Amino acid sequence: MEPKTKYDRQLRIWGEQGQAALEKASICLLNCGPTGSETLKNLVLGGVGSITIVDGSKVELGDLGNNFMVDESSLGQSKAKCVCSFLQELNDAVKAKFIEEYPQALIDTNTSFFSQFTVVVATQLVEESMVKLDRICRQANVMLIFARSYGLTGLVRISVKEHTVIESKPDHFLDDLRLNNPWPELRGFAEAIDLNVQDPVAHKHIPYVVILVKMADEWIKSHGGALPSTREEKREFKELLKARMIAMDEDNYKEAIDASFKVFALRGISSDLQRIINDSCAEVDSSSSNFWVMVAALKEFIANEGGGEVPLEGSIPDMTSSTEHYVNLQKIYQAKSEADFHVIEQRARDILKKIGRDPHSIPKATIKSFCKNARKLKVCRYHLIEDEYNNPSLAELQKYLTDEDYSIAVGFYILLRAVDCCAANFNSFPGQFDGGMDEDISRLKSTAVSLLNDLGCNGLTLTEDLINEMCRFGAAELHAVAAFIGGIASQEVIKLITKQFVPMSGTYIFNGIDHKSQLLTLY
Amino acid sequence: MADAAPPSKSRDLDKLLLRPGNLVGPTFDPGVQLRDDLQEYAKILVVGAGGLGCELLKDLALSGFKNLEVIDMDRIEVTNLNRQFLFRLEDVGKPKAEVAAKRVMERVSGVNIVPHFCRIEDKDIDFYSDFNIIALGLDSIEARSYINAVACSFLEYDSDNNPREETMKPMVDGGTEGFKGHARVIVPGVTPCFECTIWLFPPQVKFPLCTLAETPRNAAHCIEYAHLIKWDEVRSGKAFDPDNADHMKWVYDEAVKRAELFGIPGVTYSLTQGVVKNIIPAIASTNAIISAACALETLKIASAFSKTLSNYLTYNGVEGLHTKVTEFVKDKDCLVCGPGVLIELDTTVTLQEFIDMLEGHPKLLISKASITYHGKNLYMQAPPVLEEMTRSNLNLPLYDLMDKIPKDILHAIGTINKDNKKSSGLRKLRVDFKGIDGITDMDMAGGA
Structure with a gap:
């Protein structure tokens, strides 16, 4: 068997490079209840380098009802040990180890412990521990993700100072064709093709890129240099295309009409990219990351050789065409893309030299990928959880509380904090034990109200229904909810480690009642 | 002072099943009885033992269900191992359903899982009627369509054409592709069925x-x-x-x-x-998310311990994280979950003539049909043994085969020709024999 065969279905998503990043990663899991165990299961299957499970508890009967990684023979034994041995069964390529200790103890006494990991997955922590751990990981520059299941709610929250993505791989993204702004070679190629060619076979095999470049040019010339911009003009432009058809079955013209919006697209760069090149990190020094060095090179390119544009991506979508035209067109796009890359590469090397780094310290392949993805760059930043808890945006909070789509999610957000206050004050979560439910409900309610007051939301309250439900949950960790939350946490970890796709922002609040879960941005 | 409950495997589930709640389903009746009934009486079928099916079996086994069955025709391949966590390298080549059932039973004591290593079409309709809920972990539109038609075939309508609740066979359905997926709840007669919203699955684009x-x-x-x-x-x-x-x-x-x-x-x-092979990329995390949502909804349908998803959840983790709930509506003219296609017949029509008629029916277009009547095989195209046993019925009048009941429901299973594509399908037919019902007689006479 080829060693990679078992990863075939995921290699088709994140490629060899993504897989290599996973295989280098070391992951620390805090608490291995179902939420933690399920998170780790998905990562072990994917082939991460190593896992370290930290949990000080012993397996109890109740654990057998919600955690697949323990069984009857585990009763009374270290939970971390049992979960670890089951996970090892799933993939022998993963180095699996466990530490029988309560995460709380490590957080309080051994802060340097966490610096050895790529990612820390912290599950089922209460607020106080989350805040402490967050500071530790931020200091050590270790990626951190919180995951918590609580009855029919829960949360997932990433905490990383900065996460930059080159390969964000969006599903739908406008092709980089430069139809309304062709460079000389593309213009020359289009000019050499006669749209009025008599041969009907040749006529219906002119690629739509050529049709649109020529028609856009024609339009611009007759409209004082302007592109079609009003609805009426756009319609007129499409009519002009239609008028050029000499038969009903000309797919290339149909494609040209469908793709005409690509002609109308504005020239230049998007506001998202503008924000990135204007970021203060684009002023690089010796401590800058490779990403920001390349952004600095990109910024120079846009202002100079690019004439306001990024380096050309270089690929074209499939379109009706003769093979010859298509292959030649592909070569023209690739050549321009290659030329742009060389300019950026030179600029990046110059910048590296200037800031006192080895000019060749960024691999060619990385710069190439950066150029291809220049329009899709992403920068994700996460503030400390402490800042969000102490000083949330009042405006956002009030907006969520009064918005029907968000009210349950933000209610759970507040209540997840309130149950931790209760646990800190009364040594148990509301409804954790049978009996005393009424008292727990009133305690939770007054805690939630005072929390809202502390946050400045005087007068706003949560519904009785939601408070009652939260008490009913009684800190239960349902397997299906844990598997859902763990699934999301593992997917986010994969995005963080592979540096592909875009990780979630804000705090994800799970709403298991009607599945109207939400991402809350509160700081 | 609050008391700690005695140790129980149901420690966490009990909180939700035994305590009254405010945001729950209308029929929620919390208590030990509910928990015990779920264990004893609820029977769930998991269709597919692949990426979703493995997760579903685990999730359901840990959600209070004890009677599960699983059906899958495939054998384990090496490329399954990155997500189908119940399988090991040494299992390659073995039937998925059997290994999956065995592994879950080994780990979760008290759960019984019956595996079926066969095609979904190999089981007769009665097999499917036995389950309270059907959970689908499939990767093909055709298979979903088939199970959907089977589940909808149980649905009966009363004389006012309102669906009868006790005949509804709920389904939960999940699907994933890369970082994206969906989970939905189908209650035939209440929510749209798979066929009502078939447009959600655009046909695969083929190259000219x-x-x-x-x-x-x-x-x-x-x-x-x-x-x-x-x-x-x-x-x-x-x-x-x-x-x-x-x-x-x-x-x-x-x-x-x-x-x-x-x-x-x-x-x-x-x-x-x-x-x-038209390979769809697949990863463990997305399967876990979607299956968990399906299992949670299965538990809600069975226990009403919380409100249910209404009725379609999409998940997209490509750029950030997006989930969305859409409430789709039923197609009231749906051939599959509607009251059934009305066919008026003379009492003299033989079964053979009836089968031939179905092939030419403009709405049905069902060929090589096997016909069942309340679970009884009137004619079966396959297997050969059954074909031989039922062949003699072909020349008998359908009216006699249906015990001379003037109006009733029949099921036809055969090949459905739709948009130049053939697939297995099941259709519910409302047969109405002309000249039996007195009123119809008079109408006929008056109109003629």
């Missing part, structure tokens, strides 16, 4: 043959040329088998030659497999 033959432009065109055209030209008579490594290698080599001829880059063995 003339592109493959004359103007290939990319690697996929070269691969499909080798697979669909060259294979038949050179190896005519021999069926192409995508699971045969020699066949795949042959297609790859031919695709490479074609690509070289036209100056097209990018043909690789991996891409060849992807194009020919």
Whole structure:
């Protein structure tokens, strides 16, 4: 068997490079209840380098009802040990180890412990521990993700100072064709093709890129240099295309009409990219990351050789065409893309030299990928959880509380904090034990109200229904909810480690009642 | 002072099943009885033991259910191991349903899982009627369509054409592709069925043959040329088998030659497999998310311990994290979950004539139909044993075979020809014999 065969279905998503990043990663899991165990299961299957499970508890009967990684023979034994041995069964390529200790103890006494990991997955922590751990990981520059299941709610929250993505791989993204702004070679190629060619076979095999470049040019010339911009003009432009058809079955013209919006697209760069090149990190020094060095090179390119544009991506979508035209067109796009890359590469090397780094310290392949993805760059930043808890945006909070789509999610957000206050004050979560439910409900309610007051939301309250439900949950960790939350946490970890796709922002609040879960941005 | 409950495996679930709640389903009746009934009486079928099915079995086994069955016709492959966590390298080649059932039973004591290593069409309809809820972990539209039609076939309507609640067979359905997925709840007669919203699954785009033959432009065109055209030209008579490594290698080599001829880059063995087998990329995390949502909804349908998803959840983790709930509406003219297609017949029509009639019916277009009547096989096209046993019915009047009941429901299972595509399907038919019902008689007389 080829060693990679078992990863075939995921290699088709994140490629060899993504897989290599996973295989280098070391992951620390805090608490291995179902939420933690399920998170780790998905990562072990994917082939991460190593896992370290930290949990000080012993397996109890109740654990057998919600955690697949323990069984009857585990009763009374270290939970971390049992979960670890089951996970090892799933993939022998993963180095699996466990530490029988309560995460709380490590957080309080051994802060340097966490610096050895790529990612820390912290599950089922209460607020106080989350805040402490967050500071530790931020200091050590270790990626951190919180995951918590609580009855029919829960949360997932990433905490990383900065996460930059080159390969964000969006599903739908406008092709980089430069139809309304062709460079000389593309213009020359289009000019050499006669749209009025008599041969009907040749006529219906002119690629739509050529049709649109020529028609856009024609339009611009007759409209004082302007592109079609009003609805009426756009319609007129499409009519002009239609008028050029000499038969009903000309797919290339149909494609040209469908793709005409690509002609109308504005020239230049998007506001998202503008924000990135204007970021203060684009002023690089010796401590800058490779990403920001390349952004600095990109910024120079846009202002100079690019004439306001990024380096050309270089690929074209499939379109009706003769093979010859298509292959030649592909070569023209690739050549321009290659030329742009060389300019950026030179600029990046110059910048590296200037800031006192080895000019060749960024691999060619990385710069190439950066150029291809220049329009899709992403920068994700996460503030400390402490800042969000102490000083949330009042405006956002009030907006969520009064918005029907968000009210349950933000209610759970507040209540997840309130149950931790209760646990800190009364040594148990509301409804954790049978009996005393009424008292727990009133305690939770007054805690939630005072929390809202502390946050400045005087007068706003949560519904009785939601408070009652939260008490009913009684800190239960349902397997299906844990598997859902763990699934999301593992997917986010994969995005963080592979540096592909875009990780979630804000705090994800799970709403298991009607599945109207939400991402809350509160700081 | 609050008391700690005695140790129980149901520690966490009990909080939700035993305590009254405020945001719950209308029939929620919390208590020990509910928990025990779920364990004792609820019977769930999991269709598919792949990426979703493995997760579903685990999730359901840990959600208070004790009677599960699983059906899957596939055997374990190496490429399953990155997500189908119940399988190990040494299981490759074994039936998925059997290994999955065994593994879950080993780990979760008290759960009973019956595996069925066969095609979904191999089971008669009665098999499916036995379950309270059907959970679907499938990767094909055809299979979903089939199970949906089976579940909807149980639905009966009263004389006012309102669906009868006790005949509803709920389904939960999940699907994933890469970082994206969906989970939905189907309650026939209440929510849209799979067929009502079939447009959610656009048909797969195929390359025009003339592109493959004359103007290939990319690697996929070269691969499909080798697979669909060259294979038949050179190896005519021999069926192409995508699971045969020699066949795949042959297609790859031919695709490479074609690509070289036209100056097209990018043909690789991996891409060849992807194009020919139409491989959908799949990862553990997405399957876990979608299955968990399905299992949670299954528990809600069975216990009403919380409100249910209404009725379609989409998940997208490509750019950030997006979930969305959409409430789709029923197609009131749906052939599958509606009251059934009305067919008026003379009492003299034989079963054979009836079957022939179905083939030419403009709405049904169902050929080679097998016919069942309240679970009784009137005529079966296969297997041969059953065909022989039921053959003598063909020449009998359908009216007699239906015990001379003037109006009733029949089920036809056969090949459905839709948009030039054939698939297995089941249709519910409302048969109404002319001249039996007195009122119809008078109407006929008056109108004639």
